[in-house]
Amino acid sequence: MAIELLSPAGNYEKLVTAFSYGADAAYMGLTSFSLRKNAGNFSDLEADKVRKLKEETGKKIYCTMNIIFRERQIEELMGMRDEIATWPFDAFIVSDIGTVPFFRKNFPDKELHLSTQASCINSEAAKMYRDMGFSRIILGREASLDDIKRIKDKVPELELEAFVHGAMCMAYSGRCLLSAHLAGRSGNQGDCAHTCRWKYRLALEEEERPGVYYPIDEEDDYTTILSSKDLCMIDHVKELEDAGLSSLKIEGRMKSVYYVAVVTRAYRKALDNDPELDRYKRDIFDVSHREFTTGFFFSSGPIEGEDVSRPTSYGYERNYMFLGTVRKDMGNGIFELDVRNQIRQSSPLEFIGPDVPLLKEEGFMLLDAEGNAADKLDHGKQGFIKTGLPLKPGYIMRCLSESEEKYIR
Numbered sequence: 001m002a003i004e005l006l007s008p009a010g011n012y013e014k015l016v017t018a019f020s021y022g023a024d025a026a027y028m029g030l031t032s033f034s035l036r037k038n039a040g041n042f043s044d045l046e047a048d049k050v051r052k053l054k055e056e057t058g059k060k061i062y063c064t065m066n067i068i069f070r071e072r073q074i075e076e077l078m079g080m081r082d083e084i085a086t087w088p089f090d091a092f093i094v095s096d097i098g099t100v101p102f103f104r105k106n107f108p109d110k111e112l113h114l115s116t117q118a119s120c121i122n123s124e125a126a127k128m129y130r131d132m133g134f135s136r137i138i139l140g141r142e143a144s145l146d147d148i149k150r151i152k153d154k155v156p157e158l159e160l161e162a163f164v165h166g167a168m169c170m171a172y173s174g175r176c177l178l179s180a181h182l183a184g185r186s187g188n189q190g191d192c193a194h195t196c197r198w199k200y201r202l203a204l205e206e207e208e209r210p211g212v213y214y215p216i217d218e219e220d221d222y223t224t225i226l227s228s229k230d231l232c233m234i235d236h237v238k239e240l241e242d243a244g245l246s247s248l249k250i251e252g253r254m255k256s257v258y259y260v261a262v263v264t265r266a267y268r269k270a271l272d273n274d275p276e277l278d279r280y281k282r283d284i285f286d287v288s289h290r291e292f293t294t295g296f297f298f299s300s301g302p303i304e305g306e307d308v309s310r311p312t313s314y315g316y317e318r319n320y321m322f323l324g325t326v327r328k329d330m331g332n333g334i335f336e337l338d339v340r341n342q343i344r345q346s347s348p349l350e351f352i353g354p355d356v357p358l359l360k361e362e363g364f365m366l367l368d369a370e371g372n373a374a375d376k377l378d379h380g381k382q383g384f385i386k387t388g389l390p391l392k393p394g395y396i397m398r399c400l401s402e403s404e405e406k407y408i409r
Contacts, residue, residue, distance in 0.1 A: 003241050003248060005271060006062075006161065007264045010253035012046055014260045015061075016053065020394050021261045021354045022268025025060035027093060029253070030084075033065045033077065044083055051088040060090040065103075066115035067189050069096045081106045093138065104133050111135045116163065121147060123154035130158050136246065137161065141168060141231075145243045145297050152244030159246035164233040165263055165284075166251025168295060170196045170226050178226070196226040232292035234281055237270040239297075257340075258322035259287050261396050265354060279357040288318040319401055323349070326395040334367070334386050337397065343377045343385075353395045361389050 007023035009015035018026045030042055042050065054061055063084075069077065077099065084107070091111035092103050095118045103112055113136040114120055114129050121140040129137060136159035139148065143162065152160055169176060176196070180186040183193035206212065231251070233240060240248060248271075250263055262283035269280045285292075323343050328336040343349070345366050351359040368374040369382040377383035 001246070003271060004060075004161075004246060005264065005267055006247045006249045007260060008166075008250055008253040008255070009061075009260075010255070012042065012049065014253070014257055015050065017257050017260045017394070018264055019053070019057050019059050021264040023059070023264050025062060025090075025247070027062040027064055027249075027253075029064040030087075032080075033067050033069070033073065044086065047086045047088075054088045061088060062091045062093055062113060063087065063089040064093045064115070065099060066093050066095045066117055068117075069098060070189075074098060077102060091136070097132070100132055113161070114138055116140055121151075123151045126151055126155045126158055130155060135159060138163075138249065142296050144299065145239055148243040148245060160244060161247035161249055162240070162245055163231060163251055164237075164240060164248045165231055165267065166255075167290075168228040168231050168251075168293075170228050196228065198226075200226065227290070229293035230290040231295045232284065232289075233294060233297065234266055234270055234284060236294065236297070237267070256288075256322055257325065258320075258396055258398065262287050262352070265352075276357060283352070285317075286319040290317070320350075320398045321401050323397040323399055325397060326351070326391050326393050328393055329391070330384065332386075333388060334384050335391050337377065337383050337385055339377050339379050339381060339383050341379055343383070343397070343399075345375050347399050349385075350398050350400075351389060351391060351395045352398070353392060356395070359389050359391075359395075361387055363388070 002024075004024045005022060006025045006027060007018035007021075009018050009026040009028040015026050015028060028042055030044075050061065065077075067073070074096075081102075089107075089110060091113045092107070093113045093115050094100065094103065095115035097118075100112065103110065112132075112134045114134045116138045118129075119140040119142075120126055120129060120137050121143045126137050137151075138161040139151075141163055143151075148160060148162065152158075171178070176192070179191075179193045179195045182195045185191040185193045233248075237248070248267060250260075250267065252259055252263070262280075266277075266280045266284045269277045274280065321341055324340040325338045326335050327338045330336055337343070343366060345364075348360065348362045349364060351361065353359075365386040366374045366377055367384040367386060368377070371384070374383065
């Protein structure tokens, strides 16, 4: 069986983008019980169009139900059977074992996938979850390639999935209390404030001299000692396949449509051994990201290999500004745009598509909602572009950032 490429879908638009740009499956959350509750997610009003999209594409959709449930939440889940049943899910991603009886009783034809939050990184734990009814284990991010091979050899009937690209958590398998402690927002309830990305000032206080501090500073007057690098395994897809993974998972339900498009596309081309892979791969280094790492795949921690935390650069890197997407072909070289950032007549534009690495355009004309020439189009306003390029609905529009230097979110 071919290895699966699994992409994030924080909302319906990202779901469409993930499928258009090469994902075999996508994972999404409902408005309740998802660890990315601020991603937009899906309301019950969207079930019909998600079902239609699934029928049209034949691709799989997995539902994240991966929070750690409180008592009132588990009671709420028990009353949601009919609502959940309206969705065309192929599997449920769960971490709280207390939910297993509910899903096995009410959705016996759906698969159960164990969330990475459950921290499964050994074969004995994998066997236990298999016996509970899980068909797939999303391994803890601490698992190395060697661990994965060993687990697959001992439990060959289980599918194994691993995150291969995107943000990593500084806590073990993402089980962190820092956000709840500092911001009153629990990461284990899907409301992480990303406190590990905040700037911190460190100082030493000597016991006999309370209030007198010796500062420990990095990068002006702060350090990002808690922050982790971003995961990137684009150059190691063959090793991931050889280790026995069934699914390569991309992180990013809260990230942009542009991110979903370029990262999904690059990994699709890598899996397909596309001869033009380098042209597609380049974009994942230009989309907003922290310094990249291969995580724990080639080691069991920073002592044995690469340090995944404390990036040497203190912010995000990006070279392009995402401007929007092509919405509709109006004919005669005119296309309706979904404008996300200001588009200027004076700025050269670039377009990318699922199988088009790059199209450049300088001789275009911007048109406002009435079809009149415009110097610029702003976010939220209807607009069009007249161009000689062979654009298609779903193409991504971008321009070089005004400043290509690093920035802090």
